[in-house]
Amino acid sequence: MPLAELVSTDPCTGQVIWTGPVGGVAAALARARAAAPGWARTPLAERIAIARAFADAAKAAAEDFARLIASETGKPLWETRTEVASVAAKVEISITAQAERAGERGSESGGVRQQLRHKPHGVLAVLGPYNFPAHLPNGHIVPALLAGNVILFKPSEQTPAVADFMAALWAKAGLPDGVLNIVHGGGDVGRDLAGADIDGLLFTGSAHVGAALALQFAAMPHRILALEMGGNNPLVAWNVDDTGAAAATVVQSAFLSAGQRCTNARRLIIRDGDDRLVEAVLALTDRLIVGAPFDEPQPFMGPVISNAAADGLERGWTGLQAAGGRVLRPLLRARADRPFLSPAVIDMTGCTPSDDELFGPVLQIIRVPDWDAAIAAANATRFGLAAGLIGGDGALFDDFWARSRAGIVNWNRPTNGASSAAPFGGIGASGNHRASAYYAADYCAFPVATLAADALVGGISVGLKP
Incomplete structure (x- = not known):
């Protein structure tokens, strides 16, 4: 047969x-x-x-x-x-x-x-x-x-x-x-x-x-x-001096490989009222080129892997909105028959979204009142692959490192940066x-x-x- x-x-x-x-x-x-x-x-x-x-x-x-x-x-x-x-x-x-x-x-x-x-x-x-x-x-x-x-x-x-x-x-x-x-x-x-x-x-x-x-x-x-x-990875931005550099780190963390890296940042956690960084992230997101692999100029990101994957991400995006999310940049599909998706940003402050991994170009923003709340939000996941801190000083990072639940913990670097000469992986469902x-x-x-x-x-x- x-x-x-x-x-x-x-x-x-x-x-x-x-x-x-x-x-x-x-x-x-x-x-x-x-x-x-x-x-x-x-x-x-x-x-x-x-x-x-x-x-x-x-x-x-x-x-x-x-x-x-x-x-x-x-x-x-x-x-x-x-x-x-x-x-x-x-x-x-x-x-x-x-x-x-x-x-x-x-x-x-x-x-x-x-x-x-x-x-x-x-x-x-x-x-x-x-x-x-x-x-x-x-x-x-x-x-x-x-x-x-x-x-x-x-x-x-x-x-x-x-x-x-x-x-x-x-x-x-x-x-x-x-x-x-x-x-x-x-x-x-x-x-x-x-x-x-x-x-x-x-x-x-x-x-x-x-x-x-x-x-x-x-x-x-x-x-x-x-x-x-994989993971539902947090990236915490705290006491950031260089907003432009921080925004670039956020965008790389969230949208490299069209969000299809297990170490992509899914959640950006910031101090309530820190609108400068959010505005810088949105402005840089708007400049990202989405295109085919051999386009010139080269795109920042291509499509997700398939129409089925794009369909699933669109359902997940709808679920975030249904959970109370406020859309800052929509998840758009340029062609219904092809899986090109725009990078999307949604404010989920005060909401209770699913802890499932959205394996695509979707970034959730979560605003918190203080540092302890930031740590709690970062750890509010059954996963534990990657976590990152942008800003702060050495003492703050030491505290973040000690209290975060992840196998990869970066400081002032994208969450999806990991050395091949080091162990890789996480805890929990990761x-x-x-x-x-x-x-x-x-x-x-x-x-x-x-x-x-x-x-x-x-x-x-x-x-x-x-």
Whole structure:
């Protein structure tokens, strides 16, 4: 029986970019299981050499890679070029992290060696998102391969072409057959993959899906589950001196990638009466160019990923208004048949909106009377990914850092600025294991402690009958 077909289209034009079969989890798992023993026994130096060859291949194909990501996601070309650069850079970062976090350790005392080494889990599934279809799954795949695991990778059904392109780069780098296996499809294929005989799953996506996976894996504690699930991130502006710079930080935090970053600021919390900053944010928002990836001049942001996503955001926007929000800049759709949305700003002071993540270009403003109320508003979320403070002094930031609930806490920088050489992730509904970044080495292999001696030594010296 032939497999169903998946079709990927350019969100800006509707033009077909890629078609291919969906499903095939059982066959991919069989290939992975067959390849797993050989890859696990491949010396680390050889695995590193293949990873470096992949980085070189990504650099050599950088422009084609970036243009494909732009075509399939709608993101501006300037942004997808930075994504490709991050894909290549992740290799050396992961090599360093693997040595630091999961390298061999040991000592010797009295002829007994104490050793700490790590083993791969075996077959790991990776479920990737559409917003960074190369960079984010790559943050799982590279450390998992370095650790000696084999991979079943299901990309988002919105971005299959990028996944196939990346897999071809790994093949060009010399990765053996069966070590990286692509499985295409939607949520049903993802559920099949999560329920298959795998040794772990590495996920980047929505809190709804992540919670379902956590429930499914609760009965399987022997399988690793690493989750990165987004947030409803606060950005607090307090005692700001440079209004223009603060407005630029707010706009970058809220609207980069058309609001489709898990670290985008969703809520701007300000002191009641601080209208200068709001006016500056609105004025800068009005100047943002929304357009297609290859437009000149380059747009600040492109469309959201699909018409379905745009429809959902429009429903969420209506919900904010129904909750009492006062529109400062409306969420507009330039064409009913395409997902181009304008950056939108709404004042939600005194309202009780849903804590759901609106994954798009929507910024809520919340006015508070004092600093304690600002902290309380920032923490009024079940998520805990990113939080930021603009303004204030070192003492104020220290207090913000200590009292905020987030895995990323920035000062005078956008909330969506995070170093690839640092752990990434959050608490609460934002996930676990600091997935897809520097600490990925921690969950891609398990530690094995050993006591060893070259010969049997010692004996029982007490508690024996004569």
